[in-house]
Every structure is written in structure tokens, then in C-alpha cells.
């Protein structure tokens with residue numbers, strides 16, 4: 001086989017990855033915890049073709065900016081190295097959600113690419129090996145390989161840094177109502193942001209305290225304790241954004257509507273609604289709630305001025321191969 005198609009979901013981090021010990025291998029400063037997001041996906045087809053003179057990449061039918069092309073070329077070099085051949089590939093990828101605005105398209109993109117490219121190259125990687133491979137493309141992509149609720153064990157080198165599932169997708173019906181307040185491509189991508197993390201005087205204490213937050217959040221997930229979960233998820237998001245805002249140069253991902261949504265969420269929870277927020281490297285707000293409340297939360301979010309649309313993500317399964325013809329999920 002020299003071709004394969006794979007589907008992977010983005011993930012939302014409840015305990016965030018921010019800053020690398022080794023930027024080339026993407027060994028993170030701290031462990032992280034996330035949930036895959038069903039409904040949203042990247043679908044990627046890879047075909048190694050001896051007739052090609054270079055790799056060819058399209059995302060959503062277009063050739064992406066040169067920087068994205070180079071990142072995929074470098075990633076494919078690693079797959080070729082593992083497989084022991086030099087053939088170039090045609091890569092066709094699609095996302096069913098806006099890219100580059102705080103919804104992790106690089107995570108689902110590189111997870112789907114890892115599975116499709118390694119399969120097309122004839123490599124038979126197990127889930128841990130796939131997670132390690134995906135990590136080389138984008139750190140958070142290693143968390144989109146296993147299913148459901150996922151922990152990235154930070155490790156200290158290439159062998160020991162990978163993600164595992166801590167609970168299956170049907171363990172807890174948490175929904176992520178994503179309040180989109182901007183569809184613009186962000187100015188500073190997370191790769192550049194990770195480099196700046198160490199320049200914040202707050203990064204050291206954020207990293208030192210991560211083990212405690214991971215244990216607290218993992219338990220809240222395993223015991224389905226929403227109140228405890230909400231507390232730690234908002235704290236972790238705020239800690240990461242405090243690091244971003246105090247980096248040199250400073251990084252502000254929030255927009256006025258971001259803060260409006262955060263304030264509403266805090267009010268709703270104070271009024272007894274099970275809801276909390278978390279924000280990645282972009283202005284959009286991931287509002288987490290339980291399945292029975294998500295329709296009401298989406299309706300409330302849609303009424304906030306500045307919210308352009310609300311996307312819904314439910315707990316998603318692992319990255320998987322799909323039939324290219326039917327594209328079936």
C-alpha cells in the first residue's frame with residue numbers, strides 16, 4: 001500500500017502545554033490533559049508517488065503558506081527516515097472548522113497526517129509510536145492520537161514523551177461550546193509562543209505547580225466532579241494566559257469579546273449552571289458544560305454581542321483510518 005486516508009479530531013486542553021524543554025523534539029515543560037472533540041475533524045489523504053519531484057500539499061483545496069508547507073515537508077522527512085525510502089508524497093487535507101484561530105487545527109492535522117503517512121509508508125506503528133510521531137509535527141497532536149480523555153506524559157526524551165487515554169470518549173458527556181469571536185489567523189502561532197514562555201517570570205511557578213493541577217483535574221474527570229473540574233480548568237487557562245501576557249514581548253490573545261464571554265460564564269456558574277471556560281492561543285472561548293446543558297449554553301452564547309458563531313464538540317474517539325472513497329467517519 002502506498003496510500004492511506006485518516007481522520008483525527010482536534011482536542012481541547014484542560015491542563016495546557018505551554019513551553020518546551022526541547023523545541024525540536026517538542027518535549028514539553030509540563031504534562032497536559034485534554035479531550036478530543038468529535039464533530040470537528042481533519043481528514044488527510046497521503047500518497048507516496050515515485051513520479052513526484054517534491055511533496056505536494058493542499059489544505060481545503062488550496063496550497064497553504066510556505067511556512068506550513070515546510071513544516072509538513074520536515075515531518076514527511078521523518079516518516080521517510082523511519083520507512084527508509086525517499087519517495088515524495090501528495091498530501092490532501094481538509095478541516096471542517098476554521099483554522100488558526102485557537103481551535104487546534106495543527107493537532108488534528110498532524111495526528112491525521114501521522115496515521116495516514118505512516119500507514120501509506122508501510123510502517124505499522126502502535127498507538128504510543130504514533131503519538132510520538134505526531135508530537136514531532138505539533139506537540140498537542142500527540143493528544144489527538146488516543147481516544148476520549150487524554151494525558152500527555154511529558155517525559156524527558158523522544159521515547160518517553162507521548163499521550164495515553166485516561167478515559168474513553170463515553171466516560172463523561174462533556175460538551176465544548178466554542179464561542180467564535182474571530183476567524184482571523186492569529187498573529188503569533190503557538191510554535192513562536194512556546195519559545196517566549198521562558199521569558200515570563202511566572203512560567204517557572206506555573207510549571208512547578210503542574211503536577212498538582214494534573215492530579216486534581218484527572219480526578220475530577222475520573223469522578224465526573226464538574227465543580228472541581230471547572231475550578232482547575234479556569235485556573236490553568238488563566239495561568240497560561242498570565243504567562244503569555246508577561247512574556248517578552250508580551251502576547252495578548254484575548255479580544256474584548258473574549259473577556260465578555262468569560263465574564264458571562266463566571267456569572268452563569270455562580271448562578272448554579274455547570275459551565276466553565278478555557279482559552280487556547282487565540283481569542284475564541286471554549287465553554288465546557290455537561291451534555292444536558294449544552295443546547296442552553298449555546299443559545300446563551302449566541303446572544304452575546306461579538307460572538308460570531310458557536311461550534312459544538314463532544315468527546316471524540318481516537319485517530320483512525322477511513323475509507324478514502326466514502327470518507328466515512
Ligand code: DP6
Pocket residue numbers: 012013015016017018026032104106107137138139140141190191192194279280281
Ligand atoms: C495553547 O501544540 O499548537 O493550545 O507544537 O508548536 O504546534 P506546536 O504547538 P501546539 O501548542 C498548543 C498550545 C495550546 C495549549 C494546549 O493545547 O495544550
